[in-house]
Amino acid sequence: MTEIFGEEWLSQAVDLLVRLVEAAGALIIFAGAMVAFVRFVIVALRDRRPETFVPVRLGLGRFLALGLEFQLASDILRTAIAPTLREIAELAAVAAIRTALNYFLGREIKEERAELAKRHADGRGPAEPAGALR
Template identity: 50%
Template sequence: MNPTPGVENLIMNLVQWLRLGVEITGACTIGIGSAISLFRFAKALMVGKETDFNAIRLTLARYLALALEFQLGADILSTAVAPSWQEIGKLGAIAVIRTGLNFFLSREMQEEKKVSEGESQVETKAANIS
């Protein structure tokens, strides 16, 4: 049993609106992360003391990783309703690229977190010795 053309158009329109909402959410996530990171960076520069910028980079990286997930979700939604083989191929390529970016971004965040935790432990031990 096939849905009537009116219902099919309604579903397609709803999915397109949902896709747009998810894309906007991803873009806003990037904007918010950039604004927070820029604020923290400017604050560190104004204070004028030597600052480790890894924490700022990690903040931005977390927002970018989340935004990549939203953008991938939007791409999946765009091909969810009656996809063509060309659209499926594009989605596959986009998914591979975005998943790769997210993988390497997540890996870098984990490495930076380990380095930061190690430095924190060294500082704590040095303070206890003094």
């Protein structure tokens, strides 16, 4: 009699989860790109000063950071069942790259937010516009 939850079944279940998490990450990035594009068009029609595009970039950056987290989660899931040394090394490399991307993206978002807050405090412009994603 075969096991109900054998290694074959577990492998297929994890493969399905990996695909779902990868798809979620891709959808988040796509949705962020679409939201940013619409916001960009709206802002471009009203005002072409470079600082008016910063909130659009911040919103897109947040979506990218979240999407990258989902992609990293799928990479971790992929190596959940009996990983080889090569798979562990690949995961480490991908995780390092994605973590670095996320770190620098997060740092840029923080710096841009501080600059927006400073401009707002100085009365030189609005903080993030109404409806901006946080």
